[in-house]
Amino acid sequence: MKILLAEDEPISRMLMQRTLQQFGYDVVLAEDGRKAAEILSSEDGPRLALVDWMMPELDGPELCREVRQRQNERSYVYIIMLTSRQNSEDVVAGLESGADDYLVKPCAPAELQARLRTGMRILELEGKLVKAHEEMEYKATHDSLTGLNNRAAILDFAHKSLQRGAHQAKPTLLVLCDVDHFKHLNDTYGHPAGDAVLEEVARRLGTAVRGGDAVGRYGGEEFLIVIPGCDRAAVERRCEDIRKAVACVPVVAAGGELSVTMSVGAAIYEGKDDSALEPLLMQADAALYRAKAQGRNCIVV
Ligand code: GH3
Numbered sequence: 001m002k003i004l005l006a007e008d009e010p011i012s013r014m015l016m017q018r019t020l021q022q023f024g025y026d027v028v029l030a031e032d033g034r035k036a037a038e039i040l041s042s043e044d045g046p047r048l049a050l051v052d053w054m055m056p057e058l059d060g061p062e063l064c065r066e067v068r069q070r071q072n073e074r075s076y077v078y079i080i081m082l083t084s085r086q087n088s089e090d091v092v093a094g095l096e097s098g099a100d101d102y103l104v105k106p107c108a109p110a111e112l113q114a115r116l117r118t119g120m121r122i123l124e125l126e127g128k129l130v131k132a133h134e135e136m137e138y139k140a141t142h143d144s145l146t147g148l149n150n151r152a153a154i155l156d157f158a159h160k161s162l163q164r165g166a167h168q169a170k171p172t173l174l175v176l177c178d179v180d181h182f183k184h185l186n187d188t189y190g191h192p193a194g195d196a197v198l199e200e201v202a203r204r205l206g207t208a209v210r211g212g213d214a215v216g217r218y219g220g221e222e223f224l225i226v227i228p229g230c231d232r233a234a235v236e237r238r239c240e241d242i243r244k245a246v247a248c249v250p251v252v253a254a255g256g257e258l259s260v261t262m263s264v265g266a267a268i269y270e271g272k273d274d275s276a277l278e279p280l281l282m283q284a285d286a287a288l289y290r291a292k293a294q295g296r297n298c299i300v301v
Pocket residue numbers: 145178179180181182183184186190191192193194195198219220221292296
């Protein structure tokens with residue numbers, strides 16, 4: 001475990017460094033508050049810090065305030081303030097500035113070690129909470145079968161793209177894809193085979209888009225692709241590329257090769273006027289309906 005020791009006084013710094021090393025910590029040194037702030041702001045910097053109160057550049061409380069202000073940009077740093085100031089107002093001021101704990105010098109090594117362990121317990125808990133939060137966020141925005149954006153997430157992306165388009169006068173293309181005769185495929189080969197086909201279709205759609213585009217599972221066997229900044233001249237080619245990415249080769253599932261195609265309906269927002277998503281989706285849906293009526297495995301813009 002890495003620990004930052006911010007202490008301006010050379011002899012105290014050396015003694016404390018030795019103690020911390022004996023405890024098994026990997027000690028990073030800073031001789032003033034400014035250097036300490038820089039070290040703590042780096043992405044892989046220490047998350048445990050032992051900070052002196054009186055230091056040049058930034059003192060301990062100023063350092064704490066600066067670290068707390070930037071807290072959202074990186075993981076939590078557990079700060080123990082180390083000082084010879086021990087009246088109650090100082091303790092309060094130190095904690096109010098953002099320190100998690102407060103130790104009066106000189107302090108017994110066993111107590112220091114116990115307080116550092118407390119800090120590590122808190123950091124471990126924080127790590128678990130962050131991980132749980134990330135997992136929840138992932139689940140709330142992704143489809144569990146295909147790993148694509150789920151309906152809410154792709155609609156959110158589309159909405160933001162239209163809004164940006166309205167500000168910057170940039171177009172956005174919505175491409176709605178629906179697998180052809182999917183019910184028949186399910187009925188013939190079984191639901192697990194249908195699932196496998198959906199997974200493969202999702203993978204292929206992922207290869208048909210570029211950085212900046214987004215693919216989402218819009219419904220059962222329907223997918224929505226959002227292409228920000230797509231020129232009108234490129235619309236047909238992009239839709240054809242998407243259609244072909246799925247139809248090009250048979251999908252291997254249920255121990256055989258299944259021919260899978262989809263119908264594609266697209267609508268473009270030109271980056272002017274009203275950027276409402278709903279009418280554009282209805283337009284794409286109407287185009288998809290026409291593609292079905294025209295015999296499927298085709299695109300309608
Ligand atoms: P069309 O060419 O007109 O689109 O015909 P279709 O059979 O694809 O359309 P329909 O809407 O009648 O059927 C869609 C089917 O997709 C029905 C539903 O059971 C199936 N489906 C929806 N979600 C899933 C899923 O997650 N897994 C599997 N295996 N099937 C699903």
